[in-house]
Amino acid sequence: MREVAVIGAGCTTFGEKWNTSFRNLFVEAGILALEDAGLAGEQIDALYVGNMSAGRFIEQEHIGALIADYAGLASHHIPATRVEAACASGGLSFRQAVIAVASGMEDIVVAAGVEKMTDVASGISVDALAGAADREWEGFVGATFPGLYAMIATDYMNRYPLTREQLGLVAVKNHFNGARNPIAQYQQEITLDTVLKSSLVADPLRLFDCSPITDGAAAVILAPLERAREFTDTPIRVMASAQASDTITLHDRRDISTLDATVTAGQRAFRMAGLTTADIDLVEVHDCFTIAEICAIEDLGFCRKGEAGRLTEEGVTALNGDIPVNTSGGLKACGHPVGATGIKQVFEIVQQLRCEAGRRQIDGAEIGMTHNVGGTGASVAVHILGV
Amino acid sequence: MSVARFWRKIPQRYNLIGTRCTTCGRYFFPPRSFCPDCRRAGNIVDYKFAGTGAVVTYTVIRTASEQFEQMTPYVLAIVALDEGPRITVQIVCSPEEVRIGMRVKPVFRKIAADGESGVIYYGTKYASAD
Amino acid sequence: MVGIITYGVYIPRYRIKVEEISKVWGANANDITSGLGVYSKSVPGLDEDTATIAVEAARNALIRRDIDPAEIGAVYVGSESHPYAVKPTACTVGEAIGATPCMTAADYEFACKAGTAAIQTCMGLAKSGMIRYGLAIGSDVAQGAPSDALEYTAAAGGAAMVIGREDPIALIHRTCSFTTDTPDFWRREGQGYPRHGGRFTGEPGYFRHIEGSVRLIFDQSGKSAKDYDYAVFHQPNAKFPQRVAKILGFTPEQIKPGLVVPHLGNTYSGSSMIGLAATLDIAKPDDRIFVASFGSGAGSDAFDIEVTDVIESDQFRRDAAPTVEQLLANPIYIGYAQYARHKGKIVMQK
Numbered sequence: 001m002r003e004v005a006v007i008g009a010g011c012t013t014f015g016e017k018w019n020t021s022f023r024n025l026f027v028e029a030g031i032l033a034l035e036d037a038g039l040a041g042e043q044i045d046a047l048y049v050g051n052m053s054a055g056r057f058i059e060q061e062h063i064g065a066l067i068a069d070y071a072g073l074a075s076h077h078i079p080a081t082r083v084e085a086a087c088a089s090g091g092l093s094f095r096q097a098v099i100a101v102a103s104g105m106e107d108i109v110v111a112a113g114v115e116k117m118t119d120v121a122s123g124i125s126v127d128a129l130a131g132a133a134d135r136e137w138e139g140f141v142g143a144t145f146p147g148l149y150a151m152i153a154t155d156y157m158n159r160y161p162l163t164r165e166q167l168g169l170v171a172v173k174n175h176f177n178g179a180r181n182p183i184a185q186y187q188q189e190i191t192l193d194t195v196l197k198s199s200l201v202a203d204p205l206r207l208f209d210c211s212p213i214t215d216g217a218a219a220v221i222l223a224p225l226e227r228a229r230e231f232t233d234t235p236i237r238v239m240a241s242a243q244a245s246d247t248i249t250l251h252d253r254r255d256i257s258t259l260d261a262t263v264t265a266g267q268r269a270f271r272m273a274g275l276t277t278a279d280i281d282l283v284e285v286h287d288c289f290t291i292a293e294i295c296a297i298e299d300l301g302f303c304r305k306g307e308a309g310r311l312t313e314e315g316v317t318a319l320n321g322d323i324p325v326n327t328s329g330g331l332k333a334c335g336h337p338v339g340a341t342g343i344k345q346v347f348e349i350v351q352q353l354r355c356e357a358g359r360r361q362i363d364g365a366e367i368g369m370t371h372n373v374g375g376t377g378a379s380v381a382v383h384i385l386g387v
Numbered sequence: 388m389s390v391a392r393f394w395r396k397i398p399q400r401y402n403l404i405g406t407r408c409t410t411c412g413r414y415f416f417p418p419r420s421f422c423p424d425c426r427r428a429g430n431i432v433d434y435k436f437a438g439t440g441a442v443v444t445y446t447v448i449r450t451a452s453e454q455f456e457q458m459t460p461y462v463l464a465i466v467a468l469d470e471g472p473r474i475t476v477q478i479v480c481s482p483e484e485v486r487i488g489m490r491v492k493p494v495f496r497k498i499a500a501d502g503e504s505g506v507i508y509y510g511t512k513y514a515s516a517d
Numbered sequence: 518m519v520g521i522i523t524y525g526v527y528i529p530r531y532r533i534k535v536e537e538i539s540k541v542w543g544a545n546a547n548d549i550t551s552g553l554g555v556y557s558k559s560v561p562g563l564d565e566d567t568a569t570i571a572v573e574a575a576r577n578a579l580i581r582r583d584i585d586p587a588e589i590g591a592v593y594v595g596s597e598s599h600p601y602a603v604k605p606t607a608c609t610v611g612e613a614i615g616a617t618p619c620m621t622a623a624d625y626e627f628a629c630k631a632g633t634a635a636i637q638t639c640m641g642l643a644k645s646g647m648i649r650y651g652l653a654i655g656s657d658v659a660q661g662a663p664s665d666a667l668e669y670t671a672a673a674g675g676a677a678m679v680i681g682r683e684d685p686i687a688l689i690h691r692t693c694s695f696t697t698d699t700p701d702f703w704r705r706e707g708q709g710y711p712r713h714g715g716r717f718t719g720e721p722g723y724f725r726h727i728e729g730s731v732r733l734i735f736d737q738s739g740k741s742a743k744d745y746d747y748a749v750f751h752q753p754n755a756k757f758p759q760r761v762a763k764i765l766g767f768t769p770e771q772i773k774p775g776l777v778v779p780h781l782g783n784t785y786s787g788s789s790m791i792g793l794a795a796t797l798d799i800a801k802p803d804d805r806i807f808v809a810s811f812g813s814g815a816g817s818d819a820f821d822i823e824v825t826d827v828i829e830s831d832q833f834r835r836d837a838a839p840t841v842e843q844l845l846a847n848p849i850y851i852g853y854a855q856y857a858r859h860k861g862k863i864v865m866q867k
Contacts, residue, residue, distance in 0.1 A: 121453075495613055
């Protein structure tokens with residue numbers, strides 16, 4: 001197994017992009033990544049694309065081939081593969097690309113993620129997203145995706161000292177960060193009052209506890225570390241790539257408020273890199289809902305169960321805190337084009353490690369972590385990247 | 388949901404028919420034909436759950452998918468059946484009434500329908516056992 | 518000898534008061550309550566219909582007695598609000614109680630007497646030995662057109678009776694029916710609400726047919742009103758059963774336990790059967806109960822019933838399922854807007 005590096009990265013703006021189609025979203029991100037790496041399309045050996053639900057959102061399957069075609073690569077006949085694990089599609093796409101390069105099978109591999117969610121009515125989006133959970137035993141009885149995370153929140157708040165205000169501060173922090181991220185869907189800071197007064201979606205979660213419906217695409221390019229400097233002066237090393245699965249339904253989990261797949265993938269990643277949480281300078285976690293960020297911080301081992309709310313309130317996870325979480329604005333403020341999120345997280349870490357993060361730059365950032373979750377925790381991908 | 392997919396699960400949806408492994412005594416809902424603990428040493432038989440249980444966690448759904456839009460707000464919960472397995476169900480009660488630990492029992496209700504002319508999906512919701 | 522083996526009732530928890538409805542239409546609530554003797558009616562939940570009510574009633578019946586549901590050889594559900602025009606409610610009920618697949622089934626329609634027609638059919642099948650147990654259900658989520666008189670009384674509820682020969686809690690000694698082609702109240706296929714002949718539903722409808730079936734049964738059995746402890750009549754409102762009782766020689770005390778309409782409303786196919794259930798809830802061994810249903814179209818089924826010792830024996834657990842009184846307690850009152858939503862009276866975009 002050889003070491004792998006990120007040699008280029010690109011990301012579209014995230015938002016409701018009425019003028020941009022699914023395929024154009026990818027092309028935009030792909031071109032940005034290629035230019036960043038100084039690569040020509042012909043140099044790409046393989047492509048992985050994370051996408052959750054093009055079938056429901058735009059009635060399109062066969063995404064791998066579609067994307068390769070629109071990237072102008074049809075005549076090169078490269079292997080083009082769609083990867084799907086609901087909201088972890090991007091993270092898994094990245095991991096598949098890492099494996100392809102690490103194994104020696106391929107040299108230059110694109111790991112992309114793309115989702116176009118706004119072409120359908122919101123009732124259909126809500127239903128499509130419920131496919132990340134168990135259709136038969138959760139969706140069929142009326143569970144929605146926010147509803148499932150709301151049940152995690154109810155359980156968590158019954159057992160641990162998390163207040164409604166602390167939960168809201170997660171969203172406030174992420175909007176603060178997003179306002180400093182040019183690609184983020186939301187560019188405005190918000191107050192805690194806004195969160196607490198927003199309408200209830202599934203008690204106790206309110207509108208501002210929930211990540212939005214978003215269009216967007218991101219792409220990163222991987223190469224063997226030994227060749228990275230052919231393309232970039234700032235290769236970013238993939239220090240660990242880990243993935244774990246768990247029961248599809250929330251009700252079958254060992255502990256409703258702990259995502260065991262996060263715990264397992266996190267431990268595997270730290271072991272692979274020979275690192276601990278103390279070595280991580282910043283982490284992008286999967287905050288599909290504010291409660292998800294609380295659980296992620298704890299399940300990755302950054303603090304004990306029950307403490308993440310207090311840490312958030314004390315500013316420990318803020319840009320200027322000891323362990324900045326979601327400097328990109330997270331899913332909440334940056335937006336959550338489902339399949340693209342996992343790749344966007346890598347894009348953010350790459351920017352931070354290259355000192356290209358502008359007003360949200362973490363000084364001296366050398367090692368970053370990404371955490372991408374599918375469904376209510378049935379799939380998790382964790383990566384560690386370093387200069 | 389297609390008529391075949393719904394029909395296939397009617398014993399589970401109407402009557403909570405699951406299975407149990409007589410080797411280790413573990414209960415399964417939905418039914419499993421293979422015990423994950425005993426594996427080939429397991430002996431699986433059909434089992435009809437008593438249905439009673441307690442609320443583990445809950446929420447109130449206020450924004451629902453298309454099929455459930457007309458039912459909001461409704462209570463959704465994870466219920467632990469007395470025999471062990473957990474299920475996700477709606478609770479027929481007002482949002483103010485639901486509690487963690489509340490004892491509940493099954494009731495027969497309309498879950499959803501395939502529009503005005505399609506099939507009606509009946510199934511099991513839960514209500515307070517008091 | 519054939520009789521009732523066990524019974525069960527289900528009534529949804531929602532209620533709407535007559536004054537809530539009358540103020541929408543600018544009518545006088547007092548005139549209505551004094552004219553009909555009805556103060557409120559039951560309303561189904563958004564997730565309830567004739568099938569769910571029928572299943573709950575049947576399950577309540579089966580809680581009270583140890584019967585192997587696989588031994589139920591027939592299921593008939595009578596209603597004028599079956600969820601499907603084609604696909605029997607009886608099949609859903611049979612599946613939900615574990616009686617399928619070795620059974621016969623069908624749905625009945627005969628306005629408010631479809632449930633008692635089901636009882637008669639089960640009596641024949643059981644008495645002849647063709648089946649061991651038959652399940653007869655009357656269940657409705659009745660519709661009354663907005664602002665029509667029927668809107669004040671059309672209610673939701675159902676009762677299930679298991680009929681058989683082995684140790685019944687009440688013997689059905691005899692049943693007689695009086696049936697004619699009388700257009701007093703009807704609903705054409707595809708129409709949402711029924712129509713009726715106004716005052717024509719009285720004498721030529723309700724009274725003629727009930728008096729007809731009652732006199733037939735009195736003639737055949739040699740009995741009269743004074744031979745009974747209780748009487749139950751179909752109850753579209755409180756006045757009609759009170760009046761027909763008087764005409765036939767029954768006293769107010771005899772009909773009191775079975776007169777459930779004042780706060781329940783008219784549960785159509787469930788009406789007489791819920792009245793009978795309410796009477797069985799308080800009956801003692803040897804009590805003699807008279808029942809006469811009425812269904813528009815029109816017909817009346819009369820029954821001569823005698824309670825046995827079994828109702829107080831270990832074989833029958835009357836308290837295991839809710840009584841009619843318990844089901845009527847703790848209602849949730851709703852206003853007209855919510856009622857209209859529950860009853861599908863608001864036209865939604867398809």
